[in-house]
Amino acid sequence: xxxxxxxxxxxxxxxxxxxxxxxxxxxxxxxxxxxxxxxxxxxxxxxxxxxxxxxxxxxxxxxxxxxxxxxxxxxxxxxxxxxxxxxxxxxxxxxxxxxxxxxxxxxxxxxxxxxxxxxxxxxxxxxxxxxxxxxxxxxxxxxxxxxxxxxxxxxxxxxxxxxxxxxxxxxxxxxxxxxxxxxxxxxxxxxxxxxxxxxxxxxxxxxxxxxxxxxxxxxxxxxxxxxxxxxxxxxxxxxxxxxxxxxxxxxxxxxxxxxxxxxxxxxxxxxxxxxxxxxxxxxxx
Numbered sequence: 001x002x003x004x005x006x007x008x009x010x011x012x013x014x015x016x017x018x019x020x021x022x023x024x025x026x027x028x029x030x031x032x033x034x035x036x037x038x039x040x041x042x043x044x045x046x047x048x049x050x051x052x053x054x055x056x057x058x059x060x061x062x063x064x065x066x067x068x069x070x071x072x073x074x075x076x077x078x079x080x081x082x083x084x085x086x087x088x089x090x091x092x093x094x095x096x097x098x099x100x101x102x103x104x105x106x107x108x109x110x111x112x113x114x115x116x117x118x119x120x121x122x123x124x125x126x127x128x129x130x131x132x133x134x135x136x137x138x139x140x141x142x143x144x145x146x147x148x149x150x151x152x153x154x155x156x157x158x159x160x161x162x163x164x165x166x167x168x169x170x171x172x173x174x175x176x177x178x179x180x181x182x183x184x185x186x187x188x189x190x191x192x193x194x195x196x197x198x199x200x201x202x203x204x205x206x207x208x209x210x211x212x213x214x215x216x217x218x219x220x221x222x223x224x225x226x227x228x229x230x231x232x233x234x235x236x237x238x239x240x241x242x243x244x245x246x247x248x249x250x251x252x253x254x255x256x257x258x259x260x261x262x263x264x265x266x267x268x269x270x271x272x273x274x275x276x277x278x279x280x281x282x283x284x285x
Contacts, residue, residue: 005030006177007038007047013130013152015082019175020051021151023080035064039072042180050074050178056084057172059107066226066238069267070196075182076268079192081275084171086112089133089158090145096161103132104147112147115165121145133158172275176268184245188271191244192221197257197264198236205260206237212256213241216249236263244269 007030008016020029030047032038041047052069055061069076086108090099101122102109109116109123116123126132129148136146137156145161146152153160176194199205213220222240243250245266258264 005047006049007041008051011130013155074178078177080175088162089153102145184269190272209260212253
């Protein structure tokens, strides 16, 4: 039985909601309090898909996600890149000159520092930008604004005073779309395989495990380590590679990795987002 719902963390109007609307416009968004609640919504059947942010081009990986993914029981079936465009919004009829302070998630404030300084606006951190938009709409405060997405303004009836006020134009968040069942079908020319592994406790194990990707010409686009099981001596690695496990060179590289690993688990095989392909072409050019 399907629900046609996609779960995300945050309030309606959050950037995760925007990712859901862009990637799965035919599905009903289901806001959740935490990342764990998003995962549980899919595991329980309350939703069909989960939209989870995994990394941001400015701030790096999203805390706790790498820990949650391997234990979630879900599978990555797609990825989505969202440009983080920041808008200043306020109650209808309010001008920029009327704004004394803005509220936003802590990560948005430094990204708009130059704009806020130009107008002498003070920034105040909020737990969630979309939630701050909802609170502003409810309060009717005529001296405060919010930094959030255009979607948040539309949902909560706020007026956008300025769009794309971020200091840098490259800020992008990468999301993973996850489902209860894996889909390893080859659905695009460029496929991505994501997996986690631990290496055997022998000298140069990681070097040897990674050697198979180099000798077989497999492009590894991400390799990150993080502590596992709450102890400093247990390290787990999270990796993205370009290719499909059925590709001969990828199969050989994974076989070599498995030899030097104590644990290897494929989290997903999915099409590369078009933005990823554009970035790869730019690097090649």
